[in-house]
Amino acid sequence: MSTVTKTVIPVAGLSTRFQPATKAIPKAMLPVVDAPSIEYVVSEAAAAGISDALLITGRGQEAIADHFDAAPELERALEAKGDQARLAKVQATNDLARVHVVRQGEALGLGHAVLTAADHVGEVPFAVQLGDDLIDPRDEILPAMIAAQAELGGSVIALMEVPTEQISSYGCAAVEPAQADALGADVVRVTHMVEKPAPQDAPSNLAMIGRYVLGPGIFDVLRSTPPGRGNEIQLTDALQTLAQGGQHPVHGVVFRGRRYDTGNPLDYLKTVVSLGADHPDLGEDFMTWLRSFLAGR
Numbered sequence: 443m444s445t446v447t448k449t450v451i452p453v454a455g456l457s458t459r460f461q462p463a464t465k466a467i468p469k470a471m472l473p474v475v476d477a478p479s480i481e482y483v484v485s486e487a488a489a490a491g492i493s494d495a496l497l498i499t500g501r502g503q504e505a506i507a508d509h510f511d512a513a514p515e516l517e518r519a520l521e522a523k524g525d526q527a528r529l530a531k532v533q534a535t536n537d538l539a540r541v542h543v544v545r546q547g548e549a550l551g552l553g554h555a556v557l558t559a560a561d562h563v564g565e566v567p568f569a570v571q572l573g574d575d576l577i578d579p580r581d582e583i584l585p586a587m588i589a590a591q592a593e594l595g596g597s598v599i600a601l602m603e604v605p606t607e608q609i610s611s612y613g614c615a616a617v618e619p620a621q622a623d624a625l626g627a628d629v630v631r632v633t634h635m636v637e638k639p640a641p642q643d644a645p646s647n648l649a650m651i652g653r654y655v656l657g658p659g660i661f662d663v664l665r666s667t668p669p670g671r672g673n674e675i676q677l678t679d680a681l682q683t684l685a686q687g688g689q690h691p692v693h694g695v696v697f698r699g700r701r702y703d704t705g706n707p708l709d710y711l712k713t714v715v716s717l718g719a720d721h722p723d724l725g726e727d728f729m730t731w732l733r734s735f736l737a738g739r
């Protein structure tokens with residue numbers, strides 16, 4: 443049994459980097475091969491034993507919750523066609539998790555989005571998954587983060603080494619070895635965090651990727667966290683306050699697996715090609731086409 447049963451998935455951002463594609467549809471509904479990106483995120487949580495997903499949404503994003511609802515008319519149509527394979531895929535999304543929605547109102551930053559989840563979460567540790575980051579299902583990270591939080595308390599963030607010139611796109615963490623050897627070398631103690639530093643100011647090349655297991659103590663800190671970078675209430679700033687205070691440790695799990703970014707058109711294209719190439723039904727045909735496409739360039 444996982445000690446973490448709830449995940450919070452903020453999706454209310456304006457996705458300015460993806461306009462105009464996402465002017466009228468939520469970015470989380472853009473398809474990655476044959477499922478919207480949000481389905482990968484909720485599936486990742488379900489695979490880690492998390493059965494309760496709270497979506498933090500905004501105006502015009504009802505389609506995201508609809509995706510996890512039963513669709514009787516569609517299901518009857520697939521049944522009548524005898525398309526059992528697609529029917530099974532459609533029905534599987536209904537049962538992935540109990541999906542809840544809370545509206546963020548104004549999009550005042552990631553920290554503000556997480557704070558809107560306080561009533562739903564209560565006094566237990568919980569996961570946060572950012573929809574722009576997809577973790578390859580073969581390289582899961584949430585179970586290691588949940589185990590680290592259960593052992594060490596406080597909060598746990600996911601970290602990944604990136605080239606120094608890319609660090610300004612991420613929260614960045616300075617780390618030292620953790621006390622608990624039993625959890626392995628990939629679990630580190632976080633001593634300092636800064637949101638999107640310039641490469642010359644970055645304390646390391648460890649980027650915070652969008653997975654967190656947070657202690658409920660984060661909520662009180664978020665309530666008094668002023669707007670930071672971009673004039674937004676930053677989750678990174680609240681975690682930094684906790685790390686400095688000493689009462690609520692922050693640890694990191696260094697991820698060495700495959701992570702994909704769906705937050706901007708170029709990285710999104712790379713994600714679709716990478717996951718398309720490995721797709722169990724489509725991958726072989728897609729790769730045959732891709733090889734001949736590249737040969738003709």
Ligand code: G1P
Nearest residue numbers: 552575611612613650651652678
């Ligand atoms: C957010 C976080 C940042 C983190 C990033 C991961 O930034 O604020 O700390 O590194 O997600 O994707 P955003 O990309 O939403 O601007």
